[in-house]
Amino acid sequence: MNVLVLHGINLNMFGKRDPTQYGTATLADIDAQLLALGQELGVAVETFQTNFEGAMCERIHQAHADQVDAVVINAGAWTHYSYGIRDALAILACPIVEVHMSNVHAREPFRHHSVIADIAQGQIAGFGVDSYLLGLRTAVNHARKAN
Ligand code: DQA
Numbered sequence: 447m448n449v450l451v452l453h454g455i456n457l458n459m460f461g462k463r464d465p466t467q468y469g470t471a472t473l474a475d476i477d478a479q480l481l482a483l484g485q486e487l488g489v490a491v492e493t494f495q496t497n498f499e500g501a502m503c504e505r506i507h508q509a510h511a512d513q514v515d516a517v518v519i520n521a522g523a524w525t526h527y528s529y530g531i532r533d534a535l536a537i538l539a540c541p542i543v544e545v546h547m548s549n550v551h552a553r554e555p556f557r558h559h560s561v562i563a564d565i566a567q568g569q570i571a572g573f574g575v576d577s578y579l580l581g582l583r584t585a586v587n588h589a590r591k592a593n
Contacts, residue, residue, distance in 0.1 A: 447515045453495035454522035467548040469574045476575055487586050506534040516585035517542045525560045532561045541588040545581035546571035
């Protein structure tokens with residue numbers, strides 16, 4: 447089973463940006479924990495980060511061509527307005543889990559709306575790095591049930 451974890455715009459700055467919201471773990475720390483959990487669960491995990499919307503869309507298109515079994519995505523601020531990312535994700539047949547480090551619903555109103563939430567299996571927000579790890583676990587469980 448192959449799971450793709452996508453990190454969107456500005457998420458390469460985890461560890462340096464607003465630790466009260468995002469903690470101190472870097473993206474490399476998060477990726478290392480995801481790869482370790484993937485090994486524990488017996489699935490191949492690949493991670494990808496970009497600050498370019500088109501590059502993210504093309505990585506999602508590649509995931510479609512590769513027939514990945516599940517996608518975990520933290521789209522960063524794109525979550526709240528990118529119909530391009532939404533449309534790319536909607537092409538995928540596999541389960542999609544939306545994750546956020548911070549509790550977006552307890553923050554500014556513009557963060558309360560996600561343009562991808564309704565095409566995702568579900569959303570996990572507010573648990574820091576655990577949001578990703580829970581997202582990976584539930585994506586794998588869901589994909590296993592679907593197969
Ligand atoms: C975020 C929440 C978004 O609102 C924000 O734009 C981010 C990070 C999170 O992980 O909590 O960049 O997706």
